[in-house]
Amino acid sequence: MSSTAERNKQAVREFYEYAINRKDFTAARSLIGDRYTQHNPRIADGVDGLESFIDELRTRFPYLRAEVKQLYADGDVVIGHVHGIRVPGQAGTAIIDIFRFDEDKIVEHWDVMQPLPDRSANPNGMF
């Protein structure tokens, strides 16, 4: 594991903490670049889009939490496998995020989200 991969994983860990758990745009802003290309179709592009999204989370889902299950790194990319819970007690959502770095800043984000099911064809869970 290269030191770049470790540094980037640590930045993503902090990004989840700042953006999702604390809903603190100013803290999250320190981790992203001046250009932030957004691929989540519910979030507007750029740094301003992230700010609006975090504002919305704080208003609509103040108890939203992201629990990081695994982080992977390859080159300038970090992948996060995350359990998102909007409202305490709910089953929540399985999320895989992909973050691309330019130097030490996050500059692009893709994700895929799926609600955890009530029932499963196997006993292994989604994580």
Place this chain on the structure above:
Amino acid sequence: MSSTAERNKQAVREFYEYAINRKDFTAARSLIGDRYTQHNPRIADGVDGLESFIDELRTRFPYLRAEVKQLYADGDVVIGHVHGIRVPGQAGTAIIDIFRFDEDKIVEHWDVMQPLPDRSANPNGMF
């Protein structure tokens, strides 16, 4: 990029081709271990679960295609960012798969799936 990462990515490329595009369980079987731990809640556990799933795809979605957009590797894991289209002409589904290897065989699979939206808050697409 280590040779193990390249070898595992190539195996995952072949797995998409065999399991999803050709729907050929026998070919896909050569890439997975004797134990295959399944985390997709719609697929039964193990090698037999994969066989039933591929049989179902062949019957219900004979034209289903997976287009691999990106592959990432970290340690014994390969992550695939994939566009799945069940029926030609449909917008399809954004998928991120995580495959864990033991030696040169795939032994565990997680994924998250999300339908592509009609509209997006940004112009960047989900890939």
